[in-house]
Amino acid sequence: GDSVTQMEGPVTLSEEAFLTINCTYTATGYPSLFWYVQYPGEGLQLLLKATKADDKGSNKGFEATYRKETTSFHLEKGSVQVSDSAVYFCALKGGSEKLVFGKGTKLTVNP
């Protein structure tokens, strides 16, 4: 079945550092890909999405490009802030209506 694999955390960075969180997927067909963010004590918020190969999703300085050839959707940000500290989930939606999530990567950004 469909699955998502994320790099394991936790990830700890200093403010203004470059961030990459790796995500690869296995799916039949052409899934849509998503990054969700979960701040402490809160639900999930959609961060960005891409629906077809080579699409780039972007939001709040975060970017991810749908790479069909490597089945990847890595999340990047050029300069992280303390307020970016959260858990980040990569997810896909394939042929059915359900989202399939990775296990999440906890990011801590120190001042």
Add this chain to the structure above:
Amino acid sequence: DTGVSQNPRHKITKRGQNVTFRCDPISEHNRLYWYRQTLGQGPEFLTYFQNEAQLEKSRLLSDRFSAERPKGSFSTLEIQRTEQGDSAMYLCASSNRDRVLNTIYFGEGSWLTVV
């Protein structure tokens, strides 16, 4: 949009008791989803509705779990005879299938602790 609303936000119950969670989706959304999230894991799909019809259920949804969406608006998720393994956050989400990208929006979740 007022967002997806879930109640209660936290529930502590004794093993063997029944609990019910309520979800109010974004007003024009015709699809409603339930997910379960345990500590350190990503959310896992439980079930989804299109209007009042329950169209898909996960194997995770044992016979102690029942979800309803009687009028195609709010939904309830009931867990009967709770077990300690049911302790988790139960997330509700909604979307509108008539919109091109059908983005799924999540509520803040309902934490269940079974003691």
